[in-house]
Amino acid sequence: MNTARVPLLQNPPLPQPPPQARAEDTAEDPWAAAALLVRAAQSGDALALNDLISLLTPYVARLCRPIALGHSADATQEALIAVFQGLPRLRDPRTLYAWVRTITVREAVRVARRAERETPVCEFDDVAWPGSPELAVDVRDVLRRLSSEHRAALVLRELEGLDERSASEVLNISCGTMKSRLHRARHSFRKAWPR
Secondary structure (H helix, E strand, O other), rough: OOOOOOOOOOOOOOOOOOOOOHHHOOOOOOOOHHHHHHHHHOOOOOOHHHHHHHHHHHHHHHHHHHHHHHHHHHOOOOHHHHHHHHHHHHHOHHHHHHHHHHHHHHHHHHHHHHHHHOOOOOOOOOOOOOOHHHHHHHHHHHHHOOOOOHHHHHHHHHHHOOHHHHHHHHOOOHHHHHHHHHHHHHHHHHHOOOO
């Protein structure tokens, strides 16, 4: 039996600040440009809101793909709408990405649950996977077999690198439930992984 660790998902690099941000604003804090856009958007600047949504869309889509699978475009749209609607209530612009992550994961799980009730799970959207195409196909196949709750647990732990406590806060569940879901998700992933 092969006990080598299976590469689930990798942490991508942090998103780059938008080009219109001044170098001195972003030199020490890579999120400063996003915070500037949040403040401008909250004050009614439509161009800043457009730039902010453009900045966040790839991040939101990356989180939605492994959770909502074939319905990731719907989940991405729902998450961006929720971000747009909630933006006036965001008090600390420096927490933008944590706030967006929480909204995105919850929306992706909600869309995935709705889709699972309505139709069988669809094909996994194309994702840029490191390594061979065969590995990507195998990972997609295994992820497709997991529930949306288990996919969310794996995404938060393996892709976002959150600890169990932080991931449980994002999913609005107890830490014990998160640990249990993560354990079951990893067990199911290993069990379904082709040897």
